[in-house]
Amino acid sequence: MSLCDRIAKPWGTRTPYGAGETWPTRIDRYLADGVSADQVDQWIQTASVLHSNGDAMDVAVSGDRIVGVRGRGIDRVNRGRLDTKDLFGWQANTAADRLTIPLIRDGNRLVETDWQTAMGRIVQRSNELLEEQGPSALGFYTTGQLFLEEYYTLAVIAHGAIGTNHVDGNTRLCTATAAEALKESFACDGQPGSYSDVDHADVIALYGHNVAETQTVLWMRMLDRLAGPNPPKLICVDPRETPVARAATIHVAPVPGTNVALMNGLLHEIIRNDWVDHDYVAAHAVGYEELAQQVENYPPDRVAQICQVPPEQIRAAARILGTAKRLLSTVLQGFYQSHQATAAAVQVNNIHIIRGMLGRPGAGVLQMNGQPTAENTRECGADGDLPGFRNWANDSHVAELARIWNIEQTQIPHYAPPTHLMQMMRYAEQGTIRFLWISGTNPAVSLPELHRIRSILSRQQLFLVVQDLFHTETTEFADVVLPAATWGEKTGTFTNADRTVHLSDKAVEPPGQARPDLDIFLDYARRMNFRDSTGAPLPAWHDAESAFEAWKRCSAGRPCDYTGITYAKLRGGSGIQWPCTAERPEGTERLYADGQFWSTPDYCESYGKDLITGAPLEPTEYRALNPSGKAVIKAAEYLPPHESPNPDFPFSLITGRTLFHFHTRTKTGRAPQLQAAAPDVWVEMSLKDAAEQSISEGDVVNVKTPRGMIRARVRISGIRDGVVFVPFHYGYWDISDGESADHHRAANELTITSWDPASKQPIYKTAAAAVNWVSTGDGNPAPAPTNTASHPVIAGVPATRGGPTANADEHFTGGAQ
Amino acid sequence: MKLDLALRELHRAENSLAADLLKVADWHKVDHEIYHVARDLARWSQQHVHELAEIGPRYGLHLKDDSEQNSGLLATARNKASELVGHRPEPGLLLLADLRHLYRAAAGVSLDWELLAQGAQAVKDAELLALTKRCHPQSLRQMRWANAMLKVLSPQVLAS
Numbered sequence: 001m002s003l004c005d006r007i008a009k010p011w012g013t014r015t016p017y018g019a020g021e022t023w024p025t026r027i028d029r030y031l032a033d034g035v036s037a038d039q040v041d042q043w044i045q046t047a048s049v050l051h052s053n054g055d056a057m058d059v060a061v062s063g064d065r066i067v068g069v070r071g072r073g074i075d076r077v078n079r080g081r082l083d084t085k086d087l088f089g090w091q092a093n094t095a096a097d098r099l100t101i102p103l104i105r106d107g108n109r110l111v112e113t114d115w116q117t118a119m120g121r122i123v124q125r126s127n128e129l130l131e132e133q134g135p136s137a138l139g140f141y142t143t144g145q146l147f148l149e150e151y152y153t154l155a156v157i158a159h160g161a162i163g164t165n166h167v168d169g170n171t172r173l174c175t176a177t178a179a180e181a182l183k184e185s186f187a188c189d190g191q192p193g194s195y196s197d198v199d200h201a202d203v204i205a206l207y208g209h210n211v212a213e214t215q216t217v218l219w220m221r222m223l224d225r226l227a228g229p230n231p232p233k234l235i236c237v238d239p240r241e242t243p244v245a246r247a248a249t250i251h252v253a254p255v256p257g258t259n260v261a262l263m264n265g266l267l268h269e270i271i272r273n274d275w276v277d278h279d280y281v282a283a284h285a286v287g288y289e290e291l292a293q294q295v296e297n298y299p300p301d302r303v304a305q306i307c308q309v310p311p312e313q314i315r316a317a318a319r320i321l322g323t324a325k326r327l328l329s330t331v332l333q334g335f336y337q338s339h340q341a342t343a344a345a346v347q348v349n350n351i352h353i354i355r356g357m358l359g360r361p362g363a364g365v366l367q368m369n370g371q372p373t374a375e376n377t378r379e380c381g382a383d384g385d386l387p388g389f390r391n392w393a394n395d396s397h398v399a400e401l402a403r404i405w406n407i408e409q410t411q412i413p414h415y416a417p418p419t420h421l422m423q424m425m426r427y428a429e430q431g432t433i434r435f436l437w438i439s440g441t442n443p444a445v446s447l448p449e450l451h452r453i454r455s456i457l458s459r460q461q462l463f464l465v466v467q468d469l470f471h472t473e474t475t476e477f478a479d480v481v482l483p484a485a486t487w488g489e490k491t492g493t494f495t496n497a498d499r500t501v502h503l504s505d506k507a508v509e510p511p512g513q514a515r516p517d518l519d520i521f522l523d524y525a526r527r528m529n530f531r532d533s534t535g536a537p538l539p540a541w542h543d544a545e546s547a548f549e550a551w552k553r554c555s556a557g558r559p560c561d562y563t564g565i566t567y568a569k570l571r572g573g574s575g576i577q578w579p580c581t582a583e584r585p586e587g588t589e590r591l592y593a594d595g596q597f598w599s600t601p602d603y604c605e606s607y608g609k610d611l612i613t614g615a616p617l618e619p620t621e622y623r624a625l626n627p628s629g630k631a632v633i634k635a636a637e638y639l640p641p642h643e644s645p646n647p648d649f650p651f652s653l654i655t656g657r658t659l660f661h662f663h664t665r666t667k668t669g670r671a672p673q674l675q676a677a678a679p680d681v682w683v684e685m686s687l688k689d690a691a692e693q694s695i696s697e698g699d700v701v702n703v704k705t706p707r708g709m710i711r712a713r714v715r716i717s718g719i720r721d722g723v724v725f726v727p728f729h730y731g732y733w734d735i736s737d738g739e740s741a742d743h744h745r746a747a748n749e750l751t752i753t754s755w756d757p758a759s760k761q762p763i764y765k766t767a768a769a770a771v772n773w774v775s776t777g778d779g780n781p782a783p784a785p786t787n788t789a790s791h792p793v794i795a796g797v798p799a800t801r802g803g804p805t806a807n808a809d810e811h812f813t814g815g816a817q
Numbered sequence: 818m819k820l821d822l823a824l825r826e827l828h829r830a831e832n833s834l835a836a837d838l839l840k841v842a843d844w845h846k847v848d849h850e851i852y853h854v855a856r857d858l859a860r861w862s863q864q865h866v867h868e869l870a871e872i873g874p875r876y877g878l879h880l881k882d883d884s885e886q887n888s889g890l891l892a893t894a895r896n897k898a899s900e901l902v903g904h905r906p907e908p909g910l911l912l913l914a915d916l917r918h919l920y921r922a923a924a925g926v927s928l929d930w931e932l933l934a935q936g937a938q939a940v941k942d943a944e945l946l947a948l949t950k951r952c953h954p955q956s957l958r959q960m961r962w963a964n965a966m967l968k969v970l971s972p973q974v975l976a977s
Contacts, residue, residue, distance in 0.1 A: 133976070133977055134976060136972065136973055136976040136977055137977065165972070413972075415968075415972055416968050416969045416972055417969060419973070422849070422850075423850075423969075426847075426848065426849075427973055427977075429847075429903060429904055430903075430904065430905065430908075430909060431904065431905070432909070432973055432974075432977035455904075459904070610958055610961065610962070612857065612958070613854060613858065613958055613959075613961065613962035613965070614850070614854065614962070614965070615958070615961045615962045615964070615965035615966075616965055639857055639860075642853050642856075753849045754849055754853050755849070755850065757850060757853075757854050
């Protein structure tokens with residue numbers, strides 16, 4: 001047992017291991033100040049909810065309150081390790097400003113009420129609008145942080161009972177491109193690879209994926225490989241000098257918005273050098289010729305000009321990718337939230353298809369996501385898709401769903417793709433969506449072009465329900481605010497980015513009158529008197545476990561088959577990767593072993609889309625393209641970004657996150673150690689760009705785009721020249737009313753309203769901005785961490801430290817270290 | 818030989834499609850996907866105009882190389898108009914009408930490419946045939962885009 005300041009050292013102590021070996025166990029534990037292990041009454045099983053890695057953990061309960069956490073050594077995902085956010089973030093559960101009583105609007109203020117009145121108002125407005133306009137007046141916008149059971153319940157209510165096409169999650173902002181890229185290449189969602197591929201890979205390529213901050217435990221696994229014998233080579237594509245970039249064999253820092261050009265350049269080199277597994281391609285894929293033709297136009301010298309990187313770097317990176325024996329690729333927001341998101345992410349899949357690098361140890365793709373339960377929104381249909389990866393354009397899939405729900409097929413909207421969030425906001429702006437129920441997300445800080453979002457949310461004609469843990473920037477606009485229970489206060493399951501399903505048990509009671517999201521949705525269904533065709537209540541279930549059993553029946557026979565999983569099986573053991581069935585009771589580590597795909601026209605989830613226009617393929621087109629269920633290689637041309645730097649706005653602006661916070665900080669901002677590590681917004685610039693405007697570390701500047709302006713201190717960092725970075729976590733709830741009235745803090749005041757035509761994911765990483773000096777920092781550095789991508793390049797900035805309250809135990813077993 | 822007529826007509830039609838795409842983009846600036854994708858798709862038509870102009874002299878034609886650009890002042894006016902009515906439902910119907918027009922215009926262009934490809938094969942002009950093979954698929958994609966957006970947007974406009 002040893003102590004480690006996990007703010008100063010977020011990745012903890014190394015436990016090196018070699019290729020093909022088992023990752024050693026390291027059990028992390030943090031207990032509140034003054035609490036010793038023998039004071040813990042119970043350890044309750046759960047998993048992490050402040051990122052997508054799915055780290056298994058136990059919550060320490062003493063009396064009626066949570067007093068700490070520890071990692072679960074038995075689990076396949078983390079083998080005992082915990083992310084810094086999970087070590088400290090649980091403290092937000094007991095924050096004094098939790099919402100504990102329902103609120104309703106009375107003129108221009110929100111007043112306390114009871115559940116009966118609050119739900120009554122929601123039901124009354126729902127019925128009025130269903131009568132007046134029908135289901136098209138109602139929309140639901142949820143999160144990536146509820147549980148599977150809650151999403152499935154919401155999907156049944158929205159798609160089945162009400163029959164609206166307007167359902168989405170904030171997973172649209174984080175994981176939509178991952179899902180779409182998989183649907184394009186494999187005609188079905190489902191993560192091909194597994195975290196255990198890190199144990200075997202000889203090359204790991206990370207595309208726009210700062211794993212060191214977004215999934216810190218996965219990065220610990222990579223760091224342990226790097227510290228052991230036969231370490232893998234790392235390729236990093238990122239405009240910032242992230243911890244990944246600093247550890248990489250090759251770091252490519254393209255100009256934002258040019259990912260497709262870069263990928264086409266890499267594919268050009270792989271094909272030109274014939275590092276192609278032609279037998280695999282012939283047996284298992286369609287579309288190779290079109291790709292070869294498309295990327296012929298992208299020789300390294302041309303790509304180098306577009307991306308502004310050295311051409312020899314492209315050749316060297318392609319050589320490493322082309323000669324890898326076991327290639328693992330991971331992709332995240334640097335691609336998903338940038339220009340031509342799906343087209344770029346699909347090219348990563350293409351590298352794996354043409355190199356035959358799928359479905360075996362070390363050879364896999366991880367199209368990642370950002371949120372803990374994002375995967376479940378995709379499976380259960382809370383992102384608008386039909387549950388169980390069913391195809392909205394395939395009538396037999398809709399008929400099957402109608403049978404499972406026992407309702408008429410016509411009740412389920414399937415005349416067009418589901419309405420994605422940004423389109424829902426447009427309908428609300430036009431006044432044709434008049435009821436919006438937001439659960440567990442904060443669009444007034446997280447969506448692009450915030451002045452527009454505020455004007456939509458504040459429309460008189462829009463009846464707004466907001467269900468959350470705290471007052472947020474979004475609850476201010478609500479007609480009804482519902483206090484929700486959170487992680488640790490309710491039971492359910494959720495699934496991480498590599499298909500691992502975990503159980504999260506209730507540890508303590510929710511505060512005041514707060515209720516689990518599941519109970520709230522079921523209460524709404526009962527009050528609305530939703531019925532199936534036999535007159536039975538819809539949904540028919542009444543608690544988490546009965547919802548899970550219903551979901552299993554919906555998932556049966558589909559790719560995300562849960563039929564082999566029970567709560568009892570998850571309790572006490574490791575998480576389990578779906579598909580898990582009677583034939584595969586231990587789950588499935590990797591998809592697409594032996595080149596078998598879920599892409600036959602009758603079974604597939606999606607017929608795919610045009611990567612440039614976003615137009616869905618017609619069923620007949622898909623049938624002609626891919627009659628026998630192979631992987632689909634899709635090529636795409638590079639298009640210039642929709643907003644490029646110009647004399648008025650000379651910088652490329654990208655937004656992103658830091659290791660110490662999650663989303664709009666509703667939880668991490670209330671955990672003292674995390675808040676202190678990154679207390680306020682900053683903007684990153686390169687040394688050269690700062691020097692040209694005589695800007696020093698810590699100086700205050702205005703960052704301006706055609707949409708708005710924010711004020712922040714400058715961190716001079718290793719970001720590439722011509723690019724500025726602003727973290728998107730900071731809104732207005734924790735500053736004074738006077739300061740917040742100006743709206744000069746949130747990064748999304750600056751971002752552009754534009755989205756990828758295929759995945760509909762908003763573009764947060766391609767905009768043009770100006771930076772103007774305001775005042776000197778008087779020697780104070782920017783409030784940015786020093787041990788992450790925002791590390792300073794000048795000397796003298798005090799290092800980020802947590803101190804005694806940030807010390808966590810590390811317990812090593814098996815003699816490693 | 819009447820290939821010059823087909824080339825001249827296609828050059829006119831592509832030019833007009835490019836202008837229409839840009840106009841629709843500007844009228845519907847607050848329908849952001851329409852705005853951005855229509856502008857991207859206008860680039861294809863502009864490129865087609867350019868390539869048609871290049872091959873023109875072989876058939877005795879001097880076609881204008883540069884397609885119609887957006888007039889700055891008019892575009893600004895259209896953008897502003899779009900923003901002013903952005904919170905009203907009526908532009909929904911106008912958008913459907915505009916997409917319907919784009920679909921028909923792109924379909925016309927697509928047919929013209931087909932005619933040109935047939936002619937190119939008859940006179941065994943490999944270069945012209947290659948040009949049609951490059952450009953025709955993009956006309957089809959412009960058409961399918963307009964069709965798809967109609968399919969996506971019409972239910973809400975018509976039901977509300």
